[in-house]
Amino acid sequence: MQDVDHPVIRIRSIVADTLDLAPDEIDDDQDFIDFYRADSLNLIEIVAQLEKHYQVELPLDELQQARSVNALRGLLVRLLDGTRIPDSAV
Amino acid sequence: MLDHAQVRGLLRQRPPMILLDTVGEFSPTSLVATKAISGSEGCYRDLADGTPLAGFAYPQALLVESFGQACSLLWTLAGLGPPDRIPLLVGVSDLAFHSSPFPGDVLEHQVRLVHSSSTACEFTGRSHVNGDTVLDVGSLLVASLPGPSPT
Numbered sequence: 001m002q003d004v005d006h007p008v009i010r011i012r013s014i015v016a017d018t019l020d021l022a023p024d025e026i027d028d029d030q031d032f033i034d035f036y037r038a039d040s041l042n043l044i045e046i047v048a049q050l051e052k053h054y055q056v057e058l059p060l061d062e063l064q065q066a067r068s069v070n071a072l073r074g075l076l077v078r079l080l081d082g083t084r085i086p087d088s089a090v
Numbered sequence: 091m092l093d094h095a096q097v098r099g100l101l102r103q104r105p106p107m108i109l110l111d112t113v114g115e116f117s118p119t120s121l122v123a124t125k126a127i128s129g130s131e132g133c134y135r136d137l138a139d140g141t142p143l144a145g146f147a148y149p150q151a152l153l154v155e156s157f158g159q160a161c162s163l164l165w166t167l168a169g170l171g172p173p174d175r176i177p178l179l180v181g182v183s184d185l186a187f188h189s190s191p192f193p194g195d196v197l198e199h200q201v202r203l204v205h206s207s208s209t210a211c212e213f214t215g216r217s218h219v220n221g222d223t224v225l226d227v228g229s230l231l232v233a234s235l236p237g238p239s240p241t
Contacts (some may be wrong), residue, residue: 044209051207
């Protein structure tokens with residue numbers, strides 16, 4: 001059984017929900033905009049959900065480089081203290 | 091707490107799309123605003139003579155827009171974004187429409203701030219007429235974008 005609190009699973013779920021896709025359709029390394037045709041409003045939805053869940057503010061200037069599940073996870077790991085978010089991907 | 095002149099001074103919308111009248115209560119995380127629905131509004135202008143009452147149900151799109159303007163006022167009054175920015179609607183989810191409001195009804199929008207950051211703000215709330223819920227809004231998300239300041 002998958003741990004729904006694992007960050008990669010959580011981020012993938014939020015991305016899939018926002019883009020109206022199934023979680024298993026999301027490749028963790030693919031760019032949301034280039035590969036899934038997400039628009040800027042989709043990205044804002046994703047960011048807002050992550051900010052709410054992890055109680056952290058994601059800086060706008062950093063988000064330009066965080067356009068995949070793994071990139072977002074990396075950003076969260078950097079912004080949080082490392083104990084609140086596991087460092088190993090599924 | 092805010093009369094219509096003040097509401098109009100704070101909203102970025104302009105007639106005929108100003109869909110709020112007053113603000114009754116405000117805190118940094120919540121707001122209650124009203125809008126009186128009138129039969130003379132533009133949405134009823136083209137209805138034929140003899141249209142039954144059901145035809146005068148207030149359009150759901152305008153109901154959500156009015157709720158959204160209440161969120162916009164909370165965004166402004168609570169200082170959720172700088173004055174040189176405007177709140178842009180990103181999305182609305184978990185909407186539920188209940189009984190329809192009609193001309194003569196006064197909508198009361200109860201808006202609550204759920205999340206705020208420099209990127210986005212999320213609101214939730216509901217709208218009532220005489221204590222009856224006409225609209226539930228699970229989530230209304232806005233982003234702060236550069237724009238003109240209110241005059």
